[in-house]
Amino acid sequence: MSGLSDVTMQTASAALDGLSLRAKVRANNIANAETPGFRAKRVDFEAALREAGASFDATQYEPGLRDTPIDRTGNSVDLEVEVTELVQDNLMFQAMVNGINHKAGLLRTAMGA
Amino acid sequence: MGAFGIIDVARSGVTAANTWLGAISHNLANANTRTATDQEPFRAHRVVLQAQADGGGTTVSGVVTSQTPAPLAFDPNDPLADENGLVQLAQVDVATEMTDLIVASRHYQMNLRVVTAAEEAYEAALQIGRG
Numbered sequence: 397m398s399g400l401s402d403v404t405m406q407t408a409s410a411a412l413d414g415l416s417l418r419a420k421v422r423a424n425n426i427a428n429a430e431t432p433g434f435r436a437k438r439v440d441f442e443a444a445l446r447e448a449g450a451s452f453d454a455t456q457y458e459p460g461l462r463d464t465p466i467d468r469t470g471n472s473v474d475l476e477v478e479v480t481e482l483v484q485d486n487l488m489f490q491a492m493v494n495g496i497n498h499k500a501g502l503l504r505t506a507m508g509a
Numbered sequence: 510m511g512a513f514g515i516i517d518v519a520r521s522g523v524t525a526a527n528t529w530l531g532a533i534s535h536n537l538a539n540a541n542t543r544t545a546t547d548q549e550p551f552r553a554h555r556v557v558l559q560a561q562a563d564g565g566g567t568t569v570s571g572v573v574t575s576q577t578p579a580p581l582a583f584d585p586n587d588p589l590a591d592e593n594g595l596v597q598l599a600q601v602d603v604a605t606e607m608t609d610l611i612v613a614s615r616h617y618q619m620n621l622r623v624v625t626a627a628e629e630a631y632e633a634a635l636q637i638g639r640g
Contacts, residue, residue: 412634415630416515416630419515419626419627419630420514420515420518420564421564422623423515423518423519423522423566423623423627424518424560424564424565424566426519426522426619426620426623427518427519427521427522427525427566427567427620427623428522428558428560428566428567429522429616429619430525430529430558430567430612430613430616431558431559431560431567432558433560434560434567437564459564475619479619479622482622482623482626483626486626486629486630489630489633489634490629490633493633493634493636493637496637496638497636497637497638497639500638
């Protein structure tokens with residue numbers, strides 16, 4: 397494994413892919429918060445990452461259903477859950493970007509740049 | 510869907526909420542519209558939201574109107590009144606419209622919130638490699 401693309405970089409990159417997919421699925425959940433019969437979906441890329449090591453293929457991942465209660469119109473979007481997780485995921489995304497940049501800084505130091 | 514796809518998904522929610530708000534304001538503006546008893550009364554418009562396939566957000570798939578009979582009022586002085594002095598009132602439930610107004614406004618705000626969050630995340634992604 398080369399020093400420029402080690403397990404840290406690969407995991408961080410896979411996590412960014414997972415967070416991006418989750419953000420898109422969440423945007424769809426919120427857009428359909430008032431759509432009758434719509435079932436909220438979730439992306440658990442952390443579980444996929446744990447199983448597969450440092451890889452996550454966002455193009456192959458199939459989002460599962462959330463287990464939030466279904467209201468009388470058949471809709472299961474829970475806005476409180478979506479918005480609180482939205483804030484958490486955005487912070488996590490920032491943290492991952494900071495991690496990648498920090499790692500890149502270390503590599504630059506090692507290269508004497 | 511382009512590179513900034515989350516914004517497109519959220520925009521579909523904003524657009525749907527906007528159409529919904531338009532229908533509500535149309536209904537409320539006509540809440541006191543009267544018609545002659547031999548004419549079609551004003552009926553409240555209801556937007557029908559539908560999820561797009563492929564997780565692309567939501568869309569207004571149509572507008573339906575209630576088919577319950579419009580209430581009648583006795584007002585012989587109204588120029589629209591028939592020989593019995595009756596006019597048709599609008600088929601609009603103001604309480605329903607006002608509660609829908611709250612829900613539609615929140616829906617609009619919530620989807621704009623997603624646009625802001627997506628913008629922050631994309632801004633962060635554009636910083637990769639600048640550290």
